[in-house]
Amino acid sequence: MAERTFKIWRGNNDGGEFVEYKIDVGPGWVVLDCVHRIQQQHATDLACRWNCKAGKCGSCSMEINGKPRLGCMTRMNSFGPEEVITIQPLKAFPVIKDLVTDVKWNYEQNKRIPPLKPKARGADGHHRMMQEDVDRVQEFRKCIECFLCQDTCHVLRDHEKHDKFVGPRFMVRLASLEMHPLDTEDRVDKMRKEFGSGWCNITRCCTEVCPEHIGITDNAIIPMKERVVDRTYDPIAWFFRKVFGKK
């Protein structure tokens, strides 16, 4: 056991302050273990959302030394022995209390996205897909909705364009639907006009923080931006659509 120092932001959406805690940390501990020990020993009212402690529920998102990370997947031995660990709530969303933020805005964005509209079943009454057609979509299904990508996206985090851009998480969801081999819904125009694909400037922080290592930028956002280019900005594609009437 070794004594470690933590600075945890305590407060709500009206204001707050950093509070320093010192606890003994054991081998193999993660930051979430430390938060729980602080709750036990020093601050029983310290609010922190968590659930699985295995990096699969996406609940314990927080900012650890300025980086959006999962508390349960951040090992204490990844820090220097004298390093003070600063823990903050996510910046992109309103604070409810201490480390807990109100992420309901994300669920509202999800509801805005037109759901899967499958094509008609085959003559045998089944839908069939080949593995190579769903590989791309299956990568996106790894998302645990921790919203770290939303938090680190500077469009939401710094510029607060929540009314313009749905954020990387929902660009991934849009991609998973648009690339689905059975889907017949067309979301490309909405992608630009309503979901704000043009607000992303490809600085790739979303990809860097994703705990599931989803290629958010390369495999979801850029392919969707390219589909928007097909539809809206490419003059030759526009000409062919006008002449041949094909979308």
Added chain:
Amino acid sequence: MTTTTARTAIGGHQNTFAATRRDDKWWVGPVLTASGLALFFGYLTLRVFSGVYYWADPYLSPVASPPVFTPAAGAGVVPVSHAWLGAFPSFWPRFLPQSPGFFLPVLAICFRMTCYYYRKAYYRAFAATPPACGVRGVPLKYRGETALLLFQNLHRYALYGALFLLIFLWLDGFKAFFFHGHFGMGVGTVMLMVNAALLTGYTFGCHSWRHLIGGKLDCFSCDGGSRARYGIWKKSSWLNARHMQFAWISLVWVALTDFYIWMVSSGAIKDLNTW
């Protein structure tokens, strides 16, 4: 043991430029990127404007390839017979050097400037939007790529230009095996061939190429054409995952190749070859 500190902004997040709680050297990345871009693009820009020492028979610098016009005379200039339209016309402005680099090689600049990787690089390094993840960017009005930067959406046209250029860069490599009709090779031949190979890796890992060749399809298995495109898309995806590496290595190699040809052309060094 607990200690409280002064009250801070909500969540402890400041909104001033470069504010962050990160305690690592987050600024190293943008500084290195800015330095690298300034160094290599700066060098290539100066070489385009220099207008001399692009030709050291049988090597043609990628900075001047393919030459549309070439000066009628000068140090290390491309022979008039090699230029598509011969010597520069008499009405060419006097204040501009007679450089073949002002024509088709500009397509390569357009390709890199609108590249999805370079966008990350220069948005972070020069525009600071944001300089690094979790670091507050420039607190100016932000429009993303919805207004002034809408032109970035035409990256695929820059790709078409780059594909066109690639043909000539490979031709330059093959021509570099022949000196006055005699087959052989020199250091310059190797540099030109590696240059073409690296630029091929960079170009075919392009996000727009990956989209156009197969990424735009929703069904890869639906017909023979889709299956063929799926195969190419997978190879492009492999290159795409290494797009940043190809972007940097090919950029450095273009500059090195040009520098080597400049040195040979000016007589500063002698080309090692089999002729």
